Amino acid sequence: MLREKSFRKQVAEIDWSQYKGDRVLVRGCAEVVIPTWAFLILTAQLAQFVDRIYFGELHSAVKIFTKENN
Template sequence: MAKEIINRVASSKLITIDLEDYYPQGKRVVFDIKNWLYEELILREKDFREQVKNHDWSQYKDNYIALTCSSDAIIPSWAYLLLTAHLSSFSKKIIVGGLEMLETVLYQEIITDLDLSKYQNVPVIIKGCTNKPIPPSAYTLLISKIQPLAKTIMFGEACSTVPLFKKNAKN
């Protein structure tokens, strides 16, 4: 008779945290103001304000926006503030920077708001494989938040993890 196969991972106290489960739904948009500049280099206030006034901001409804300028122009702070003033009633989030910065800000808010009580004195696996663009900084923020609580922290998949942290027996 064959022995019954027991899934010890499923019956353990291991808790897997998959940051992909928290990925905010919504379109990500890079809003590059380069084309609104004179010769893609100089921000002329009157022309810039005219572009802002005539732009259809409703197309960004429920989007996450990364404001940027891909040319070497020096952009005054008020320009990003003016864009934000027009975008804020339509978009979910607006940052100045690229897509990675946008994802970092989103995950910073998510991880800050996580209820961490279930990670108290249990072994934790931070899942490593994702199909969505999880920024590396999200993982560092997560481990710094759960390390004071977790018994152990590993990275990867239940079948092959990399140990990262183990609480001292004294703690």
């Protein structure tokens, strides 16, 4: 079972800048239930650096975030 406190700690240790300007696909897992809050935490971190975030499978991904160009 995924625990929020330890998950947040691990997420905080990732260098998210490595994804700067990228398009990222966030995928779920059919075998393990991933809580919605985990996807929200990842998306919030990624949105600071990436150009686009998609969710789902590669061939049917849904765009959930696009960085605005200022």
